[in-house]
Amino acid sequence: MMGMDTEYILGKLGKIEVLPTFPGIVGEVINVIEDPMSSAADLAKSMDPSMVGEVLRVANTAYFGTRNFRNITSIEHAIAIVGFQHLSHIILHMPFITMIKGDSVFNREEFIRHSITCGVLSKTISTCVRGTNANEVYIGGLMHDIGAIVIYRYFREEWEHINALIMEQNISRLDAEREVFSVDHGVIGALLLQMWNIPKSVTGGIMFHHNPEAAEEYREHAMIISMGNTCAKKIDLRDNFSSFDEFLYKYRDCIQIAEDQWVSLTPSEELRFFEQAFAQLKNVKGFFEEVLEEKDDKSSCC
Numbered sequence: 001m002m003g004m005d006t007e008y009i010l011g012k013l014g015k016i017e018v019l020p021t022f023p024g025i026v027g028e029v030i031n032v033i034e035d036p037m038s039s040a041a042d043l044a045k046s047m048d049p050s051m052v053g054e055v056l057r058v059a060n061t062a063y064f065g066t067r068n069f070r071n072i073t074s075i076e077h078a079i080a081i082v083g084f085q086h087l088s089h090i091i092l093h094m095p096f097i098t099m100i101k102g103d104s105v106f107n108r109e110e111f112i113r114h115s116i117t118c119g120v121l122s123k124t125i126s127t128c129v130r131g132t133n134a135n136e137v138y139i140g141g142l143m144h145d146i147g148a149i150v151i152y153r154y155f156r157e158e159w160e161h162i163n164a165l166i167m168e169q170n171i172s173r174l175d176a177e178r179e180v181f182s183v184d185h186g187v188i189g190a191l192l193l194q195m196w197n198i199p200k201s202v203t204g205g206i207m208f209h210h211n212p213e214a215a216e217e218y219r220e221h222a223m224i225i226s227m228g229n230t231c232a233k234k235i236d237l238r239d240n241f242s243s244f245d246e247f248l249y250k251y252r253d254c255i256q257i258a259e260d261q262w263v264s265l266t267p268s269e270e271l272r273f274f275e276q277a278f279a280q281l282k283n284v285k286g287f288f289e290e291v292l293e294e295k296d297d298k299s300s301c302c
């Protein structure tokens with residue numbers, strides 16, 4: 001499965017400094033999402049100060065808007081306002097977003113939008129496909145492209161080489177990554193998360209989201225995240241989501257394109273997918289609109 005560069009890749013990944021509480025908190029997020037009886041206090045206990053600060057910032061922004069006085073100061077109150085679902089977007093992206101903070105080349109807003117859309121759509125597809133765990137697929141979908149940030153931030157020479165290959169040989173970013181590393185950003189992101197002891201049920205789907213046929217374990221997870229990714233590249237979270245009929249009309253092809261690759265849904269499953277996707281994306285958009293700055297046109301993501 002892996003090429004000759006694996007040791008070199010693992011060596012570099014091993015040196016990446018992480019928020020000390022992050023590996024533990026991913027497990028906690030999984031528990032909380034899977035167990036509605038878990039409380040905000042449990043989650044708050046496992047957060048480190050920078051994470052608490054970010055959750056407070058987001059809660060205040062989402063609740064009061066960017067120009068208003070901020071007065072939510074308790075983490076439990078902040079979690080109650082943000083809600084577990086939105087909280088998971090923030091927590092699961094935090095260490096990676098920190099890696100590109102203040103960077104002008106990597107399009108942070110677009111990355112977050114694409115990741116959230118893929119997470120939500122993957123979860124929605126998962127609920128239509130028997131035998132897959134929607135929460136694990138959701139978390140995998142949210143983090144599916146973190147390898148792209150890792151390459152950009154920690155493999156700068158290879159990043160430049162990849163960009164040169166794309167220009168010179170007119171090949172896709174994915175092919176260029178495979179030429180340089182023997183593997184793509186899915187594998188690199190998953191290897192990093194595995195080093196941090198994130199469960200294989202999550203990393204397996206991430207590792208093979210561009211080639212699910214290569215997955216030995218959790219192939220269905222990889223297939224679904226691949227479908228979610230295909231749809232997420234088409235569905236723009238900046239749409240206004242005012243009419244379900246418009247949404248369906250505009251995007252009804254996307255699931256067929258994704259289905260041609262992996263899983264086939266019946267017409268009623270397809271309709272259910274669109275209904276759920278519409279409701280969930282509308283909800284996520286409403287929340288993150290205040291938190292994310294509008295910037296740049298939709299660029300090609302991975």
Ligand SMILES: [Fe+2]
Nearest residue numbers: 144145209302
């Ligand atoms: Fe990708």
Ligand SMILES: [Fe+2]
Nearest residue numbers: 145229301302
């Ligand atoms: Fe992607």
